[in-house]
Amino acid sequence: MDKLVLYNTLSRKKEVFTPIKPPFVGLYVCGPTVYGNAHLGHARSAMSFDVVFRYMRYLGYKVRYVRNITDVGHLVGDLDHGESKIEKKARLEQLEPMEVAQFYLNSYIEDMTALNILRPSIEPRATGHIPEQIEMVEEILKNGYAYEVNGSVYFDVPKYDQDFGYGALSGRDLENIKAASRDNLEGTGEKRHSADFALWKKAEPSHLMRWDSPWSVGFPGWHLECTVMSTKYLGTKYDIHGGGMDLVFPHHEAEIAQSNACNCHAPKELQGEANFWLHNNMITLNGQKMGKSLGNAIDLKQFFSGEHDLLEKAYSPMNIRFFMLQAHYRSTLDFSNEALQASERGFKRICEGISRLEEISTKDRAVAVNTAFEENLISFMPDVRHQMNDDFHTAKTIARIFEALPVINQLHAQKNGPLAVKAETLTQFKQDFHTLFFDILGLKLEEESGNAGNELVDQLMGLITELRADARKEKNWAVSDKIRDGLGSLDIQLKDSADGTTWEIG
Ligand SMILES: [Zn+2]
Structure with missing residues (x-):
């Protein structure tokens, strides 16, 4: 669809959108x-x-x-x-x-x-x-x-x-x-x-x-x-x-x-x-309407922490977002542990696709164009616009991402051989994929909000405690105290023992 078409509850039909x-x-x-x-x-x-x-x-x-x-x-x-x-x-x-x-x-x-x-x-x-x-x-x-x-x-x-x-x-x-x-x-x-x-x-x-x-x-x-x-x-x-x-x-x-x-x-x-x-449209839980009186009203914080009897585990905000995007907004959407976990796997595949895409370089590579790959990537954004113009069809838009994933994975697998698409096609596709994932669908890579964030803190703290240990070895008390006090003001406490230094927040 070239033009944005919206379903208007007032007319009960889809109409071309023209702003006033x-x-x-x-x-x-x-x-x-x-x-x-x-x-x-x-x-x-x-x-x-x-x-x-x-x-x-x-x-x-x-x-x-x-x-x-x-x-x-x-x-x-x-x-x-x-x-x-x-x-x-x-x-x-x-x-x-x-x-x-x-x-x-x-x-x-x-x-x-x-x-x-x-x-x-x-x-x-x-x-x-x-x-x-x-x-x-x-x-x-x-x-x-x-x-x-x-x-x-x-x-x-x-x-x-x-x-x-x-x-x-x-x-x-x-x-x-x-x-x-x-x-x-x-x-x-x-x-x-x-x-x-x-x-x-x-x-x-x-x-x-x-x-x-x-x-x-x-x-x-x-x-x-x-x-x-x-x-x-x-x-x-x-x-x-x-x-x-x-x-x-x-x-x-x-x-x-x-x-x-x-x-x-x-x-x-x-x-x-x-x-x-x-x-x-509305949301159901295990096929049932949600309500306080039905005992199945789960709030978002409970989804994020997993603290509710009906939840098998915690579901991250991005997984909830991705799950919701997989349905058209005018369809009912049923939440269940199975459906959420299936969606989680799908989201993970897409996130991996983005990381792999980053690793495919066009620099100094011979090109041997695979027509099917080339067409898949070139038609990606027009297809996305076509679906989104159809009353914001995020479900079909995400289905189109899954159609592009095998091409990304193959290009990634062959990253040391000749490039199977034109360099400019790949560059444009990277940009398009980012625009869709981050800007239009509003998704974030899980690493940004999940455990990988803690991993980064771990690595940084490892580096800081090492620097402090070096300072102490050199009897540079000014630097070692500065590090301890500075971390203290961030609510991070250092504990020195015979085995070395550990840290904790709060
Ligand atoms: Zn109102």
Whole structure:
């Protein structure tokens, strides 16, 4: 495929991607609600859109990537009543809600960095945009698509439905939303219709996070922040909105409605919030949905350390990344020890391929071109672009890497004979392979983050202790003390004994 084609949830088909204002691309992705350690679902969403971000940049677009942090307003069960997810955690752990949010935000960033996921251009927090959220509620009220009851403000879905049609993204209509609603059992409470959702909630006396507003001291509804922050940083109409498939309804449907209700006097082409809606699929574990209540919710830190009953061993961040890339982002992905270990072997073969490729030199070598090899390497990057242009098909892209591996291995085996491809073909291929592996797929060689890192420290420490031993032999106490003190300040302790010097960290 010559052009980038994306599957748009809104139109339910693949469409050629054209930015609104080339070369700029506006990308908004729903980020985490920070009240617990990140799990595989968080990683899959962040990774899917990391690849979107990386590939768009590779294509030369100037991408403004905004991913929000939900630190207020997300209630347990995604409902309009009940406790806030963050406040519940704060109560259980006896912490300030902001302390909970910051702690898990730090933890999230740590895990995403381990997975080599690039930080977005802007990471706005919901609590940092309360005035803008109040303004949007006022605008929606003024346009007649919301109503106030006892200090809370609700979006008037039936009114909006008449003018715009509600449910275009999820394919639901008001009748089946009403039929599926839990409110049928619990009553709509203050809401006029079970499909209506909160824009502003009056805070209960026990609610800790609260702000003054024209209606009450309260807090914003969860859906509102994304419309507000995407509008603020990307405009009323931008290129791509992404998130997990579980967010299509009600979250993204509500976002579109809020945007249109706020922007209802704008021309039609400025409505709908984003041109393309992209959704990554879910992850299962041993064929089962993951969940705390099912006892199979494994967070990323547990995967990295192997500390969970369901894990046979630790899986490195790069193995998790590679494993996820082997599936298309819109397919479900099942995690199991067997699948992860098979993927680990595949990843190792690719890493070995890169090292071998480095060892093949073109310098002062006769050339005897093998046409099949030559064609394989020349068509590598066009094939990769073809697959990546097809809705970021990382699975088929990785399959193409495996097709190139036998050629690399053969060239490596014959590295002392004549070169079986043209020198410029090999040079270009090395560059292409690096661009794909490091920049587009965002992979790193395992040695960089794994045991080889420790090996390097071992070797360096061996060298330093040897230098110190030499200094001591020469009774050069100044140098030997300098080495000991310098290492001490790095938290590395030296222990001298009759057998020599050993060291330990901490
Ligand atoms: Zn969102």
